[in-house]
Amino acid sequence: MKYYSYFPGCSSSEGTAVAYGISTRAISSALGMELIELEDWNCCGSTPYSSTDELQSVSIATRDLALAEKTGLDLVTPCSACYTVLNRANSQLQQYPDLKDKVNEVLAGVGLEYKGGVKVRHLFEVIYNDVGLEFIESKVTNPLRGLRIAPYYGCQLVRPEPGFDNPHNPQSLDHLITSLGAELVPFPLKDRCCGGSLVISEMDLALGLIQKLLESAASNGAQCIITVCPLCQTNLDAYQVLVNGKFRTRYNLPVLFFTQLIGLALGIEPKALALDKGVVSAEKILAPFTKVAETAM
Amino acid sequence: MGKTGHNQTATIDRDSFLEEVYSVPGGESIRWCIQCGTCSGSCPNVTRMDFSPRKTIALIRTGKRHDVLNSNSMWVCASCYLCTVRCPKDVKITELMHALERLSVAHGVTSSRVSTPAMYRAFVDSIKSNGRTHELGMMMKYYLSAIFTGKMNPFATIKMLPVALKLFTHGRMSIKPTKIKGAEQIKTIVERAKALGGVQ
Numbered sequence: 063m064k065y066y067s068y069f070p071g072c073s074s075s076e077g078t079a080v081a082y083g084i085s086t087r088a089i090s091s092a093l094g095m096e097l098i099e100l101e102d103w104n105c106c107g108s109t110p111y112s113s114t115d116e117l118q119s120v121s122i123a124t125r126d127l128a129l130a131e132k133t134g135l136d137l138v139t140p141c142s143a144c145y146t147v148l149n150r151a152n153s154q155l156q157q158y159p160d161l162k163d164k165v166n167e168v169l170a171g172v173g174l175e176y177k178g179g180v181k182v183r184h185l186f187e188v189i190y191n192d193v194g195l196e197f198i199e200s201k202v203t204n205p206l207r208g209l210r211i212a213p214y215y216g217c218q219l220v221r222p223e224p225g226f227d228n229p230h231n232p233q234s235l236d237h238l239i240t241s242l243g244a245e246l247v248p249f250p251l252k253d254r255c256c257g258g259s260l261v262i263s264e265m266d267l268a269l270g271l272i273q274k275l276l277e278s279a280a281s282n283g284a285q286c287i288i289t290v291c292p293l294c295q296t297n298l299d300a301y302q303v304l305v306n307g308k309f310r311t312r313y314n315l316p317v318l319f320f321t322q323l324i325g326l327a328l329g330i331e332p333k334a335l336a337l338d339k340g341v342v343s344a345e346k347i348l349a350p351f352t353k354v355a356e357t358a359m
Numbered sequence: 360m361g362k363t364g365h366n367q368t369a370t371i372d373r374d375s376f377l378e379e380v381y382s383v384p385g386g387e388s389i390r391w392c393i394q395c396g397t398c399s400g401s402c403p404n405v406t407r408m409d410f411s412p413r414k415t416i417a418l419i420r421t422g423k424r425h426d427v428l429n430s431n432s433m434w435v436c437a438s439c440y441l442c443t444v445r446c447p448k449d450v451k452i453t454e455l456m457h458a459l460e461r462l463s464v465a466h467g468v469t470s471s472r473v474s475t476p477a478m479y480r481a482f483v484d485s486i487k488s489n490g491r492t493h494e495l496g497m498m499m500k501y502y503l504s505a506i507f508t509g510k511m512n513p514f515a516t517i518k519m520l521p522v523a524l525k526l527f528t529h530g531r532m533s534i535k536p537t538k539i540k541g542a543e544q545i546k547t548i549v550e551r552a553k554a555l556g557g558v559q
Contacts, residue, residue, distance in 0.1 A: 072491050072494070077532070080530065102540045104486070104490040104539055105492045109479075110479035111479075111483050114479055118553070121552050221441065222451075229440075255441070257437055258439075260475065263501070265518075296526075300522050300525060300531075303525070340529070341529060
């Protein structure tokens with residue numbers, strides 16, 4: 063069993079991406095991961111705070127890093143935005159020593175100090191590198207044979223920090239799909255933007271971006287899309303009805319978290335994976351696999 | 360004399376805006392920009408921007424403070440970082456966009472045409488009061504402010520209803536915000552950061 067400090071982020075803990083949090087919990091022990099939720103974590107601040115005030119936003123994010131530093135464990139988050147923002151705080155503190163001094167002066171007021179030693183990691187990267195696809199493949203009892211999946215990386219898993227996967231043409235999620243026995247669909251727009259939180263303030267702009275993504279997946283024959291980001295899932299899933307209205311299209315593409323598909327392939331009870339939380343229902347396309355999982359129980 | 364004076368003022372303005380951008384985290388990297396336009400060609404939202412990322416940098420260099428900070432360009436940046444990873448000179452363009460958003464608000468010259476600042480404020484307020492983002496509360500606050508400031512037609516929000524309802528019936532919208540135990544700590548952090556006068 064490997065131990066990690068766990069940072070669910072606001073949307074996966076109880077908000078629009080609650081299915082992500084539930085399915086992460088459901089698969090973690092089968093993958094040999096012990097996720098210990100960071101005590102009393104606060105919102106990372108996300109892009110809105112970094113666009114508002116630099117010292118406040120970095121200080122807020124560093125409160126989480128300081129709390130995590132006490133655990134001595136890597137900090138793992140399933141949310142691509144939290145991943146980018148917490149990593150950004152780390153790199154800003156490293157790059158600007160004056161900023162680090164000020165942030166620690168701010169945090170001293172709440173009895174905290176951050177030395178700078180926490181490694182922030184994305185849940186998908188941890189599963190890919192620490193657990194490994196070979197291990198996952200060996201545990202597959204319910205291969206997702208014939209299921210045509212488009213791998214959607216979104217932006218902030220692979221950018222801006224290089225290192226984990228190619229920021230221009232990532233491959234890791236592609237490999238996961240094939241290791242679960244499913245069929246990988248070509249998806250040229252796999253690392254393109256869904257609009258993120260601009261879907262709220264610039265809806266027309268975001269719906270245009272979402273439409274391109276859905277078209278790219280659908281025209282290549284995908285039956286569903288898998289994502290690694292709460293915001294991407296909500297934008298592609300919940301806003302699909304508005305895309306269809308605006309562009310007179312008839313997309314009907316379920317958007318699932320990669321954790322849900324790993325769980326299904328590992329034979330974990332479908333109910334424990336919160337598969338019914340999708341606005342676009344995945345019931346029909348997953349029927350051949352959920353039945354197998356249920357009878358195996 | 361008049362003419363010289365005018366030129367002097369222009370030089371000071373240009374230098375002060377450029378120095379200001381250089382002095383904020385992320386801003387210093389525009390020194391290396393060679394105006395190749397790779398950023399603009401990579402941006403998914405460039406067609407909606409008053410000035411492309413490349414042109415924004417060119418305008419900063421010529422000291423066009425008001426034009427840049429009053430534009431909508433940075434407010435339609437979705438932080439996808441494609442420009443940043445493609446830039447051949449390692450200019451941190453996404454960071455620059457965030458820095459320009461902060462400067463625009465700090466100087467009080469944000470364009471009234473843009474809606475994103477109000478959304479960001481609603482988001483940040485949610486964190487300040489609870490330590491967490493409450494999606495439903497944040498969105499309601501934003502939509503109300505957008506309607507009251509005339510940026511959004513009340514009927515336009517009706518379009519959002521099917522989305523909100525579906526999220527709600529699927530158990531994805533929590534009604535009550537969650538307050539962390541350390542919510543007071545968040546307030547203290549914000550106050551102390553303000554007292555220190557930010558990053559400058």
